Amino acid sequence: MAYQLLKFALGGEYKEPRFFRDCQTPKKSYDAIIIGGGGHGLAAAYYLAKDHGITNVAVLERGYIGGGNTGRNTAIVRSNYLTPDGVNFYDASVKLFQGLSTELDINLFYTNRGHFTLAHSESAMRTMRWRAEVNKHVGVKSEVVGTDEISKACPQLDISCSGKSPILGALYHEPGSIARHDAVAWGYARAADSMGVEIFQNTEVQSIDVKNDQVQGVQTNRGYIATGKVLSAVAGFTPRITKMVNLKTPIVIQPLQACVTEPMKPWLDTILVSGSLHVYVSQSSRGELVMGSALDPYEVHHTKSTFDFVEGLTSHIADMFPFLSNVKVVRQWAGMADVTPDFAPLMGITPIKGFYLDAGWGTWGFKATPISGKTMAHTLAHDKAHDLIHSFRLSRFDEYELTGEKGAASVGH
Amino acid sequence: MKLLNCPMNGLRPLGEFIYGGEYREMPNPNNSSDLEWASYVHYRDNAPGVKKEWWFHSPSGTWFIAERNTLSDEVLNTYLFGKAPFPKNENLSDGKLGDEKNTELSA
Numbered sequence: 001m002a003y004q005l006l007k008f009a010l011g012g013e014y015k016e017p018r019f020f021r022d023c024q025t026p027k028k029s030y031d032a033i034i035i036g037g038g039g040h041g042l043a044a045a046y047y048l049a050k051d052h053g054i055t056n057v058a059v060l061e062r063g064y065i066g067g068g069n070t071g072r073n074t075a076i077v078r079s080n081y082l083t084p085d086g087v088n089f090y091d092a093s094v095k096l097f098q099g100l101s102t103e104l105d106i107n108l109f110y111t112n113r114g115h116f117t118l119a120h121s122e123s124a125m126r127t128m129r130w131r132a133e134v135n136k137h138v139g140v141k142s143e144v145v146g147t148d149e150i151s152k153a154c155p156q157l158d159i160s161c162s163g164k165s166p167i168l169g170a171l172y173h174e175p176g177s178i179a180r181h182d183a184v185a186w187g188y189a190r191a192a193d194s195m196g197v198e199i200f201q202n203t204e205v206q207s208i209d210v211k212n213d214q215v216q217g218v219q220t221n222r223g224y225i226a227t228g229k230v231l232s233a234v235a236g237f238t239p240r241i242t243k244m245v246n247l248k249t250p251i252v253i254q255p256l257q258a259c260v261t262e263p264m265k266p267w268l269d270t271i272l273v274s275g276s277l278h279v280y281v282s283q284s285s286r287g288e289l290v291m292g293s294a295l296d297p298y299e300v301h302h303t304k305s306t307f308d309f310v311e312g313l314t315s316h317i318a319d320m321f322p323f324l325s326n327v328k329v330v331r332q333w334a335g336m337a338d339v340t341p342d343f344a345p346l347m348g349i350t351p352i353k354g355f356y357l358d359a360g361w362g363t364w365g366f367k368a369t370p371i372s373g374k375t376m377a378h379t380l381a382h383d384k385a386h387d388l389i390h391s392f393r394l395s396r397f398d399e400y401e402l403t404g405e406k407g408a409a410s411v412g413h
Numbered sequence: 414m415k416l417l418n419c420p421m422n423g424l425r426p427l428g429e430f431i432y433g434g435e436y437r438e439m440p441n442p443n444n445s446s447d448l449e450w451a452s453y454v455h456y457r458d459n460a461p462g463v464k465k466e467w468w469f470h471s472p473s474g475t476w477f478i479a480e481r482n483t484l485s486d487e488v489l490n491t492y493l494f495g496k497a498p499f500p501k502n503e504n505l506s507d508g509k510l511g512d513e514k515n516t517e518l519s520a
Contacts, residue, residue, distance in 0.1 A: 239459035248456040252434075253483075298432035301461035301484045308415075308428070341455060397455040398448055 019186050020193035023200050029226035030058045032380055033218055034233060035205050035241060037061025038070040040358050041233035042188035043373020045197045052381035055196035060220060062204045066185030069235045072335035073366040074258050074280060074292040075181045076271055078115050080135050080142045080173040082408035085391035087138050089371060094175050096370035104187035108179045109285050113271050115176020116150055120165040120276040127407045128171035141174040153270050162319040165276055176271050178282050184369055208244040215354030229380050231356045236336025238359040245352050250397055251338045255296040256363055257309040259332035263287030277316040291317060295337060303334045337362045344403035347392040348385035356380055357394060364409045418491045419470040420477050433467030436478060
């Protein structure tokens with residue numbers, strides 16, 4: 001073994017294959033260009049190639065793939081939303097996730113943990129009942145459970161939350177899972193690349209060429225590329241892209257922070273969320289507690305983390321699990337969340353022909369990666385929004401037909 | 414601790430303030446179309462840059478305007494709505510949120 005390793009190290013030729021080609025020079029034109037090499041953009045590229053046979057596609061990534069919100073979320077996958085449209089959409093995503101390790105031939109560490117949304121008040125219980133009924137109506141497994149069942153699943157949880165905000169019950173969502181988020185991006189990148197999609201890292205879109213309300217191409221730091229179809233899948237950078245085409249959206253950028261503790265022996269099997277305490281927590285396969293909180297309270301376009309966040313979050317975690325008071329937080333970070341007024345995404349066609357939006361992902365984007373890719377690929381291929389994303393169209397704001405997901409998409413309201 | 418300058422109360426901890434969103438001119442509700450009104454209600458100039466924003470100092474119930482760079486989180490100026498912005502103190506021109514040396518900056 002040691003000899004093999006030494007031989008490999010000194011051999012100078014490392015056979016470990018790349019996940020995708022190291023593309024440097026774009027072609028003069030592509031059938032479609034995807035801005036943003038996160039999970040969503042790469043998934044859209046993959047489904048464009050796989051479902052629609054459109055392989056002359058370039059993915060342009062300003063940094064490196066999966067380095068944005070794909071690598072900054074808390075990796076939770078669930079479908080227990082509030083509106084039937086939301087539940088159907090996220091349920092389709094969960095189903096795609098369940099077969100995705102096999103489909104992409106990469107271990108996503110997709111583990112089904114069960115997901116408890118804790119309720120500390122009667123009004124929260126009412127929302128849980130509402131969500132459970134909507135979920136069951138469209139065939140998604142969600143139940144309101146009492147404290148005995150919560151304690152059974154997580155005996156370490158202090159049901160009284162240190163006496164400050166006793167838990168009354170929870171929405172239990174059996175399909176709730178976690179997955180290794182980086183691998184989702186890498187898996188889609190490799191699969192898309194193998195079908196001919198070209199992925200350009202360190203490639204920034206500087207302007208979008210629009211003539212007569214039709215996209216003509218994009219100007220990048222690697223030159224001009226002609227295309228009739230551009231998909232913007234850039235989450236927190238969306239306003240900078242939409243400004244290039246003079247498109248107004250209701251998105252507001254607010255940082256969303258998360259952190260992890262030092263690794264521990266496995267003790268937390270489920271995913272716990274508390275809207276009142278503004279926390280969500282799960283234990284990763286490395287043993288770290290992965291914890292997130294509410295959005296930062298105002299618009300900022302940067303990814304700095306704050307002491308306020310970690311102070312507030314850990315005090316609430318210590319209310320739930322007093323024995324964690326000596327556990328250290330080892331990393332914290334932030335992502336730029338593109339928040340919409342109704343907490344539903346913003347997807348589909350726009351008034352500009354050939355300019356498609358996959359945005360408004362706020363705090364709920366990772367779980368939607370497969371289905372957003374699939375539905376956006378359909379939308380690009382047919383130049384018509386997929387049925388599943390009709391309720392997420394940009395024009396809903398002009399029509400005052402919002403898709404209110406606030407009760408299910410966020411904590412801290 | 415991050416600090417923000419309330420035009421009525423001076424520098425106070427950011428935790429005392431509530432963000433009220435970008436300041437926008439309201440169209441005349443009597444003669445604007447549904448689309449113009451929807452645009453006013455929902456749409457924002459959401460790209461990073463220097464913005465005029467509503468902020469609320471909660472303990473004193475003061476709504477005021479802050480001019481802030483949303484990319485760097487630097488506050489350039491705060492003043493009451495309708496009042497001319499007070500002159501900037503050149504010595505403290507960086508005026509960063511979270512810069513405690515600005516404690517001398519006052520309205």
